[in-house]
Amino acid sequence: MNWSLIAFAAFATIAIVGSLMVVLKKNPVASAFSLVLVFFSFAGMYAIMGAHLVAALQILVYAGAIMVLFVFVIMLLNQDAPISDFQESSGLFKGITVLGLFGLASALINAVLRARDLQPTGDLTPEKISEMGGNLQVVAETLFSDKLFHFDLISFLILGAIVASIALSKRKNSKGAKA
Amino acid sequence: MTMAVEPWMMLVVAVVVFSIGLMGVILRKNLLVMLMCIELMLNGVNLSFVAFSRIHHLIDGDVTVLFVMAVAGAESAVGLGLVIALFRTLRTVDSDQIQMLRD
Amino acid sequence: MTLSLMILFPLLGFLINGISHLIAARNGKRVSSEVSGWIATLAMIASFVVAVYFYFGLKAMPEDSRMIEQTLFQWLKLGGLSIPFMLRLDSLSVVFALVITGVGSLIHLYSIGYMNHDETPAKFFSYLNFFCFMMLNLVLGATLPHVFLGWEGVGLASYLLIGYWYADPEKVSAGQKAFIMNRIGDLAFLIAMFVAFKHFGTLDLVDLQKANFSPEIATVFGLLIFFACTGKSAQIPLFTWLPDAMAGPTPVSALIHAATMVTSGVYLLSRLQHIISASNTVMMIIAIVGAATAFISALIACAQSDIKKVLAYSTVSQLGFMILGCGVGAFDAAVFHVMTHAFFKALLFLGAGSVIHALHEEQNIFKMGGLRAKLPITSLTFIVAWAAISGFPPFSGFFSKDEIIFQSLVSDHGNGMLFATAVAAAFLTAFYMTRLVVLVFFGQSRVEAAVEKKIHESPKTMTIPLMVLAVLAFVGGWFGAPVHVGGLEGASDNHSLEIGVMVGSVVLALLAAWIAYRKYAPLKTEEKANRFLSSGMGIDSFYDRVIAGGTRGLAQGIYRFFEEFVVQRILRWTSAAVDLSGNMLKVVQIGSAQAYLMMILIAVCIFAIWFLKWGTSLG
Numbered sequence: 001m002n003w004s005l006i007a008f009a010a011f012a013t014i015a016i017v018g019s020l021m022v023v024l025k026k027n028p029v030a031s032a033f034s035l036v037l038v039f040f041s042f043a044g045m046y047a048i049m050g051a052h053l054v055a056a057l058q059i060l061v062y063a064g065a066i067m068v069l070f071v072f073v074i075m076l077l078n079q080d081a082p083i084s085d086f087q088e089s090s091g092l093f094k095g096i097t098v099l100g101l102f103g104l105a106s107a108l109i110n111a112v113l114r115a116r117d118l119q120p121t122g123d124l125t126p127e128k129i130s131e132m133g134g135n136l137q138v139v140a141e142t143l144f145s146d147k148l149f150h151f152d153l154i155s156f157l158i159l160g161a162i163v164a165s166i167a168l169s170k171r172k173n174s175k176g177a178k179a
Numbered sequence: 180m181t182m183a184v185e186p187w188m189m190l191v192v193a194v195v196v197f198s199i200g201l202m203g204v205i206l207r208k209n210l211l212v213m214l215m216c217i218e219l220m221l222n223g224v225n226l227s228f229v230a231f232s233r234i235h236h237l238i239d240g241d242v243t244v245l246f247v248m249a250v251a252g253a254e255s256a257v258g259l260g261l262v263i264a265l266f267r268t269l270r271t272v273d274s275d276q277i278q279m280l281r282d
Numbered sequence: 283m284t285l286s287l288m289i290l291f292p293l294l295g296f297l298i299n300g301i302s303h304l305i306a307a308r309n310g311k312r313v314s315s316e317v318s319g320w321i322a323t324l325a326m327i328a329s330f331v332v333a334v335y336f337y338f339g340l341k342a343m344p345e346d347s348r349m350i351e352q353t354l355f356q357w358l359k360l361g362g363l364s365i366p367f368m369l370r371l372d373s374l375s376v377v378f379a380l381v382i383t384g385v386g387s388l389i390h391l392y393s394i395g396y397m398n399h400d401e402t403p404a405k406f407f408s409y410l411n412f413f414c415f416m417m418l419n420l421v422l423g424a425t426l427p428h429v430f431l432g433w434e435g436v437g438l439a440s441y442l443l444i445g446y447w448y449a450d451p452e453k454v455s456a457g458q459k460a461f462i463m464n465r466i467g468d469l470a471f472l473i474a475m476f477v478a479f480k481h482f483g484t485l486d487l488v489d490l491q492k493a494n495f496s497p498e499i500a501t502v503f504g505l506l507i508f509f510a511c512t513g514k515s516a517q518i519p520l521f522t523w524l525p526d527a528m529a530g531p532t533p534v535s536a537l538i539h540a541a542t543m544v545t546s547g548v549y550l551l552s553r554l555q556h557i558i559s560a561s562n563t564v565m566m567i568i569a570i571v572g573a574a575t576a577f578i579s580a581l582i583a584c585a586q587s588d589i590k591k592v593l594a595y596s597t598v599s600q601l602g603f604m605i606l607g608c609g610v611g612a613f614d615a616a617v618f619h620v621m622t623h624a625f626f627k628a629l630l631f632l633g634a635g636s637v638i639h640a641l642h643e644e645q646n647i648f649k650m651g652g653l654r655a656k657l658p659i660t661s662l663t664f665i666v667a668w669a670a671i672s673g674f675p676p677f678s679g680f681f682s683k684d685e686i687i688f689q690s691l692v693s694d695h696g697n698g699m700l701f702a703t704a705v706a707a708a709f710l711t712a713f714y715m716t717r718l719v720v721l722v723f724f725g726q727s728r729v730e731a732a733v734e735k736k737i738h739e740s741p742k743t744m745t746i747p748l749m750v751l752a753v754l755a756f757v758g759g760w761f762g763a764p765v766h767v768g769g770l771e772g773a774s775d776n777h778s779l780e781i782g783v784m785v786g787s788v789v790l791a792l793l794a795a796w797i798a799y800r801k802y803a804p805l806k807t808e809e810k811a812n813r814f815l816s817s818g819m820g821i822d823s824f825y826d827r828v829i830a831g832g833t834r835g836l837a838q839g840i841y842r843f844f845e846e847f848v849v850q851r852i853l854r855w856t857s858a859a860v861d862l863s864g865n866m867l868k869v870v871q872i873g874s875a876q877a878y879l880m881m882i883l884i885a886v887c888i889f890a891i892w893f894l895k896w897g898t899s900l901g
């Protein structure tokens with residue numbers, strides 16, 4: 001029994017179904033919870049591939065922080081009721097979109113199938129990684145040595161986001177408290 | 180059934196999720212749902228990064244995913260802040276009502 | 283002494299007078315009629331001297347090779363066609379040159395007095411010199427394009443001079459009518475040149491005489507050339523401009539519409555006689571048109587009440603005689619008649635001008651009469667001209683007209699019908715001329731009292747030309763056939779027939795004169811003329827209604843059709859197309875982020891497909 005494969009099939013199915021539900025559900029809260037489901041299944045897929053840090057962070061950051069924020073805002077804006085339909089755009093619009101998506105999807109799937117024949121360019125096979133101390137070890141080492149610059153930039157980005165959110169939520173009058 | 184989980188299978192999932200997210204962004208009117216679909220797209224991209232990282236026997240994909248997650252978080256925060264600010268003025272999160280550039 | 287001097291003097295006169303007129307007009311001054319007139323007249327006299335010099339030069343040459351050429355410069359070079367600006371003088375053109383410069387000088391002299399009350403005499407004299415320059419180019423040109431240059435040039439000069447008093451719209455439209463009718467003929471001339479170049483391979487007049495051609499081409503060419511001549515020489519159908527051209531000053535009528543321009547048709551036919559006489563069809567047509575024109579316009583002249591209109595129709599009629607002469611192959615006789623006609627018709631016009639001048643612009647012959655006493659010189663010279671045109675020997679007209687009438691009977695191309703028509707026309711000529719003379723100079727005076735007191739004979743500058751012309755009209759016939767620069771083509775085979783015709787025509791002329799005298803001498807009031815005849819048989823108004831009106835109607839119709847259906851539609855559709863495309867493209871700018879996203883999607887799609895198929899190199 002190939003447990004990985006079974007697990008992968010399960011996670012994949014849940015992810016796809018979940019994302020469909022995100023898009024198709026009328027109630028934003030339902031969409032939000034479906035999204036959480038998707039995130040969990042993604043975490044599972046990451047774990048199957050051996051990207052343990054990413055899997056953990058997926059749950060912590062995405063499902064734990066971002067989705068909380070989403071639900072919070074939904075509740076704050078009283079959007080928790082089921083709302084009206086989709087874009088009442090013309091059939092032409094929808095048709096073109098579907099066509100575009102179809103084209104894109106087929107292109108991507110073509111790419112994917114080609115990817116099957118890709119040859120590895122690096123040398124970090126899973127054996128080597130476990131040799132070097134495991135996924136977390138390797139990622140951390142890379143992050144703080146080769147990618148240190150990127151890391152610093154990202155921290156600046158986060159700083160910028162913090163400032164932006166504060167600025168956005170400030171009220172015009174001086175008496176304003178934070179949202 | 181003794182086949183191993185190949186990374187390219189992850190790619191398929193990533194592509195599908197990405198496409199569904201894209202469709203959602205285009206077709207839904209509610210701003211919040213649109214933002215959620217954007218998250219879906221980002222997740223699809225993340226998955227493909229990791230999958231390629233496994234194909235090429237590299238670790239860079241994993242690291243990149245970290246950055247993407249950070250960016251996604253920042254973007255969500257600011258985006259939601261914008262929605263709230265917008266809601267304060269326009270009392271709606273319906274994207275059809277917000278098209279002031281039009282005509 | 284070169285040939286080019288003959289055309290250079292009038293050109294200089296034109297430039298000097300023209301420039302001084304422009305300068306004077308700019309400063310609000312006026313060049314006097316004497317100054318500008320004498321400049322112009324001296325230019326013409328100088329030209330005449332040159333012509334006489336070359337006349338004697340030609341006479342001294344052996345008979346076969348009487349030709350003097352002078353090439354001035356290379357004029358046109360187009361592919362296989364090389365046309366030099368060349369003047370050529372031979373026995374035919376020397377006659378015309380002498381007439382143009384000689385009679386022209388006299389008319390210039392006359393104009394000094396005639397125009398001395400005019401406001402812009404310098405302009406008038408510059409136009410006159412310009413006309414003479416162009417006319418000389420016409421007769422001296424060695425190639426068809428050169429002749430055409432002169433042909434068009436005299437047409438232009440005619441337009442300028444007919445409409446000289448441009449403030450009067452009637453006069454202007456008379457000038458336009460002349461120009462436009464001439465233009466129709468000019469088109470035929472152009473096409474004839476094309477035919478000549480294509481089929482004869484040359485446009486040089488001497489080479490044309492030697493060219494090979496088939497009778498069909500000769501017919502086509504001849505018809506085209508003759509049609510051009512009907513325009514210039516005022517034959518049927520293009521003759522109605524000539525009576526209207528009387529709107530111009532009288533010296534203009536004398537010079538252009540009597541002595542010179544209208545005879546260019548005869549010149550052209552004589553010049554090309556070798557080709558034209560090869561086609562019997564063309565000759566027949568020419569003869570018939572000439573005879574018919576001579577007769578019909580003589581009829582119309584009998585019913586005119588304006589002194590100049592009588593002379594105008596008389597000119598058309600006499601031109602008909604000349605054309606008839608060409609048509610029956612008597613080209614020499616036709617040219618002879620050109621010469622004599624120049625003398626007596628110029629004299630008639632100048633005399634009429636003298637009368638009009640004396641009566642302060644009165645032109646209605648029924649308001650004249652008995653002027654013999656008050657205007658002795660004018661009336662005497664006028665009577666000399668009358669004798670010439672009516673064909674009384676020994677005056678010049680008798681010799682030339684008789685020769686034509688005789689040839690119309692005996693020549694290979696002649697026949698009895700032509701002869702009869704010519705005789706009838708000659709009869710009518712004597713009749714209407716006598717009518718004119720009697721009504722103007724004899725009988726009771728019907729002049730208005732106020733005018734009658736101020737009648738005086740004209741100044742010397744006007745009467746001297748009259749006298750000179752009278753002498754020429756008297757002796758001119760004795761030079762005989764000028765084409766051979768020798769004596770008259772003497773006796774022909776039918777000597778007795780010739781004598782018979784001569785005697786008969788004199789008798790007829792006397793009869794016509796007597797009838798006219800009896801009818802008009804005792805006339806006290808206005809004659810009620812036949813309206814059909816006096817209006818020119820309605821031909822002119824027919825042209826106006828049908829041709830001019832038809833053209834106008836056609837233009838209107840096309841304008842309406844084009845404007846409404848074509849142009850408006852195009853405009854509307856263009857603006858609609860722009861509108862539509864704008865509306866379609868407007869879709870892009872909708873401010874909906876989702877739409878933008880979709881566009882991005884489609885673009886990404888295209889890129890993805892591209893890269894997958896053809897790789898990322900954008901080649």
